[in-house]
Amino acid sequence: MEDSRSQLVAVDRRSINLLFDDECFEDDDPDKTDNGTQTKRISRQKGKAEVIPSLMFQRSLKQMTLSEKPAKRRVKFMNWTKFHKLNVIYSFMDDLEKDFPAICTVSVIGKSVEGRDIKMLKISNSDASNPAIWLDAAIHSREWITTAVVTYLADFIVRNFHKLSKSITDKDWFIVPVLNPDGYVYTHTKDRMWRKNRAKQDGERVGVDLNRNFSYGWGNNGDEGSSDLPNHVFYKGPAPFSEPESCAVRDTILSSQTMFKVYLSFHSYYELILFPWGHKAEPCPDYLRLLEGGTVMARAIYDNSGMIYKVGCTKDLTYFACGTSSDWSYGIAKIPYSYMIELRSKKHRFKVPNDQILETCHEIWHAVESLMEFVDKPQTKF
């Protein structure tokens, strides 16, 4: 009697864990599932973890014996209460496409050094007159908050598409939540502080700083702008666009039929809104307009959360940064509103506490929404 009761309790607990423990929904073996090519196999039953379906609960109790191990299940729900691995991010993108096929398209814009997919989500109402907006995250792999923010923006736009203003819906959104998937996986499995991609040199995976590998101003300003040394954190790579990840950005933008109007590359952790130039000290030709657009974003952030993000050109607020994606997007791709946004947190650096993820997402949603209104207004000639 005593035995059978304890057996029932054991089964009961396991069933509850199976239904409710979020970890049960993620495969913890990153080597097995970190490549997005496997994400299509994920089952898509919705809502199971939100409500206990009593019949199913009873059935699972009945079917499960003590000798059975609960089946390993992968994520079904994206959330912004913690940081997620690559397979979860990629299945979230696939699920959005499946659930909202009229406006969502997932594509693979390139392969990483180690052969992982670089996935992009496009959100569009298919109006041919739309301008394009680019959002990318995790070009520096340890900056996890950036991926959380752009996935939140994607989710919010898609799920609220019918009630959002035209300044949001009359745009084609090109969203790359993990631009450096090899590095991102590496930060989840081996080294939380890894920044670069996983490029090899002389058989060693030294990595290239992808945000020093773009062609505009590549290699300028000596050691401050980037580094020739493969083991350096700012290693620029052997040549401009030597890396497949930076090439994927270049090729997607330059081959697009849609004209890009805004380029937002997300970083962390300095709480800054930066615009070109990074490779020289002179103001860029649209300095005042970019300052104004940046200030619109900073104001929206402050009004939402009270956080103060400084606004200015990269060189003024940080240092010479040469070969950055935002100098390239402005200088070569001619995207007029090109920004690099350094998210939270100056206090916690790359390890943003879980309870600040949603706050950061909210403040950046308000910033992006305000910027979209700003760029649609007839502009003052400076």
Ligand SMILES: [Zn+2]
């Ligand atoms: Zn960064």
